[in-house]
Amino acid sequence: MATLREAASLGDLGLAEGVLTYLERCAAEHFASEERAMWEAGFPHLDAHWSLHLAFATELARRKAERGPGRSRTTLLLELGRWMDRWLEEHLLGADAEMARFIRGQAGAPPTIAARRSDGP
Ligand SMILES: [Fe+2]
Numbered sequence: 001m002a003t004l005r006e007a008a009s010l011g012d013l014g015l016a017e018g019v020l021t022y023l024e025r026c027a028a029e030h031f032a033s034e035e036r037a038m039w040e041a042g043f044p045h046l047d048a049h050w051s052l053h054l055a056f057a058t059e060l061a062r063r064k065a066e067r068g069p070g071r072s073r074t075t076l077l078l079e080l081g082r083w084m085d086r087w088l089e090e091h092l093l094g095a096d097a098e099m100a101r102f103i104r105g106q107a108g109a110p111p112t113i114a115a116r117r118s119d120g121p
């Protein structure tokens with residue numbers, strides 16, 4: 001989110017808002033592909049992980065709409081960029097890492113009896 005902060009600190013609000021919209025779309029696409037991968041792998045904590053993605057989207061929408069007396073749009077966008085950085089780093093190191101370990105383990109695991117049966121004649 002360095003680009004968002006850069007644009008905001010340069011005072012280029014049009015660019016900062018554009019970067020924010022782009023980041024929002026990237027996050028939504030990234031979350032959707034993760035959720036698909038978890039579903040396909042039978043990840044047991046899919047609901048909890050999905051709730052984290054939803055909480056991010058909800059908080060992002062709240063912060064985007066935030067208007068406060070005494071706080072400029074630039075300040076709000078800078079804060080938003082810092083919040084996104086922290087959230088995404090924490091999520092990557094925590095929930096995403098847990099999901100990745102599970103999916104990697106599944107990929108190396110031998111097929112279950114049920115899977116072998118469905119592959120059979
Ligand atoms: Fe992720």
Ligand SMILES: [Fe+2]
Binds near residue numbers: 034049091095096
């Ligand atoms: Fe995730």
